[in-house]
Amino acid sequence: MTTEKCDITPNTIVGDLLRDYPELEDKLIEIAPVFNKLKNPVLRKTVAKVATLKQAAQIAGMPVAVLINKLREAVNMEQIQIEQDSEGKTIKPGWVDKGKIVIEYDASLDIENGLHPAAKVTKEITNLKEGEIYLLITPFLPAPLIKIVEEKGYKTYSEKLNENTWNTYIGKQ
Template sequence: MKSSMINAKTRISELIKANPLVIDSLVELNPNFSKLRNPILRSLLARRVSISDACAIAGCKFSDFMDKMTLIGFTTDREVDLSVAKDHGNITAANTTGGFKVVELDVRPVIASGSDPLELILKSSKSLKDNECLKIINTFEPVPLINLLSKQGFRSWSERAEKDLVYTWFVKDEVNHVIPKHPTAKDNLLFNGSEFERMLDFFGPPRTRTIDVTGLEMPQPMISILENLSRLGKDEALFVYHKKLPVNLLPELEERGFKYFIKNCPDGKVNMLICKV
């Protein structure tokens, strides 16, 4: 394997792709990493979790993680240790339920079925009333979800009840409640009508690739879209026929630096146009 430079922000999926010894080495380091041997959990977590996030989830030291990766051939950049717990506006155990009505969501059956619970979680968080908090039940601390919802104005707190049982509470910030942002081209949000058509005309047929994922079962639509985007030229756009708004795909597009434009269709389906920023 060619030596690869990694740092705290490197995604676990990149490590696994670069070196097949990664999973076994991490399980040897900390048994909590055995979740990566589960193909469903690996698919959900690896592409979203960085090394620093993984250390927080598994409860291991950043330095120990990097030492293990060095042993199997990686070159490590340790200048910035991001494994220190981030402040997500944490709330204490005493006030997670005090004054709040708990809306409980157990995502373990969803994950066990092979589905991604992100869309369900986001729907639940958006429907919360001011006097309610969302309690997520999972087998691990959902660090990527915590990071995502913190950007949307949520505070959180996690409790490991048992070895494979973690409760995570989310409440809206007391001052800055979650208010949907008004769509603007600059903010990379959703568009209908003229803006979508304007971008479609801008790229035109010669620079637009088209795929139809309406007949695919989860999680194949996301996989197909991301694979096609990896082959997209600098001045090209990807036109996607989708059966619904792919809520769990949107954060991935933003993280990878893509802009997306979405047009709702009369039959409930959506058309997407995705391009590189």
């Protein structure tokens, strides 16, 4: 019985990629040494299960197209086109407008104190109206929380401002 392996796209979950293509773990680390953290069993069981390759590219500070196509090349898949701006970053969606932010939550201090922002964020986003944006500020890309809100039907966009600051914009679909 052969099982079909996942396609390698920006939306592929890192854990699914490594399950279907275990040989890509070393390639991932070679492309971006920051992925060496995936050898940590705790991170492997948590972040790798929800983080997409698009988010992984953001964490590594590299264009998502470069990451995807190097991984595809390593397993003899055709290269794919990924919409990016001239610097290789994923294009900020048109709905992301700082003037439409109605709630801003800097979760950095809560996270530092061991509090997970998921309950607060998922409660507060329920009050968003069409076109309004919730801005979540965190010291790292909050991949598990992004997955939670997207599963609840919200759209998200994250950008890395510096080594310790990520802005994640959340809006109604």
